[in-house]
Amino acid sequence: MATFLTMGEIGKSLILLGAVLVVIGLVLLGLQRFSFPGKLPGDIFIKRENFTFYLPLGLSIILSIIISLIVYIIGKFR
Numbered sequence: 001m002a003t004f005l006t007m008g009e010i011g012k013s014l015i016l017l018g019a020v021l022v023v024i025g026l027v028l029l030g031l032q033r034f035s036f037p038g039k040l041p042g043d044i045f046i047k048r049e050n051f052t053f054y055l056p057l058g059l060s061i062i063l064s065i066i067i068s069l070i071v072y073i074i075g076k077f078r
Helices: 007-033 057-077
Strands: 044-047 052-055
Touching: none
Parallel strands: none
Antiparallel strands: 044 052
16 A cells, blocks of 8 residues: 655655755864864875875765664664
8 A cells, every 4th residue: 555745744854854954064064174074094085196086985984883873763763
């Protein structure tokens, strides 16, 4: 049996998504002030004459752990 979302549920979901994106944007702006990311162990930074390559492996691992914990905690309360 198919379940459909009502307009109210879609609206609430969009508002929540927007609030989450605003918070993430503010956190990223705040972290930029402290020159974060870029200095974590595991980050790969290659700079040549006409080429710059940055692969934030350390940051990716940390963000993956944080997001996994948040999803786990939300799942426990559902």
